[in-house]
Amino acid sequence: EHSSVQTAYYSQRYTSEWVRDQIRIEAGNSTGVDLLDQDKTLLGPGVCHRTVETFSEGRGIHIASKDGPVRAIRSWMGANSGPLTQRTHLFYERTDEVRTYWRVHLIRGLLHFLDLSEKGLGMTFYSDVMPDGLLIDGQPEPTEPEAPKWGLISGPQGSLLRFDEIEASFPLDT
Numbered sequence: 001e002h003s004s005v006q007t008a009y010y011s012q013r014y015t016s017e018w019v020r021d022q023i024r025i026e027a028g029n030s031t032g033v034d035l036l037d038q039d040k041t042l043l044g045p046g047v048c049h050r051t052v053e054t055f056s057e058g059r060g061i062h063i064a065s066k067d068g069p070v071r072a073i074r075s076w077m078g079a080n081s082g083p084l085t086q087r088t089h090l091f092y093e094r095t096d097e098v099r100t101y102w103r104v105h106l107i108r109g110l111l112h113f114l115d116l117s118e119k120g121l122g123m124t125f126y127s128d129v130m131p132d133g134l135l136i137d138g139q140p141e142p143t144e145p146e147a148p149k150w151g152l153i154s155g156p157q158g159s160l161l162r163f164d165e166i167e168a169s170f171p172l173d174t
Helices: 052-057
Strands: 003-006 010-014 020-025 036-042 061-067 072-079 082-091 096-101 111-116 124-127 150-155 158-163
Touching (some): 036 052
Antiparallel strands (some): 003 010, 010 020, 020 036, 036 111, 150 158
């Protein structure tokens, strides 16, 4: 499944159900370069054998690809041992709202993050736990004891704001 979305403010590309490998910010004076290597989801720290690639290789079904005057919808189900796990993107002119429903057995936790391409170097990362900002230079940083509730990357390439909220009906071992 290959698909893409483009508005006057951003564009994105998907090479399979779970694999988003391109984000370009088209707003204002941004450079329009591809900032993303890959949008990644892992099932906990150190759990590297379950990735967006293995999610896409397993059983799954694409359940919606619809565009309209207000929004576009892209939705699919299936991720390894969670065939009822569902991710839906609601694309609006300036935003991409991502909803993931983890209908699966007990898992260690969730890590959902953007792995930026080299074209993201020189941008600054801000968050509620790092309000002074951190230069994105390609070098590992010490992890914060608390996961940020929001994150902003900003630079000449443009700005991208992200909110993450996890609601679970079972305890996550994080």
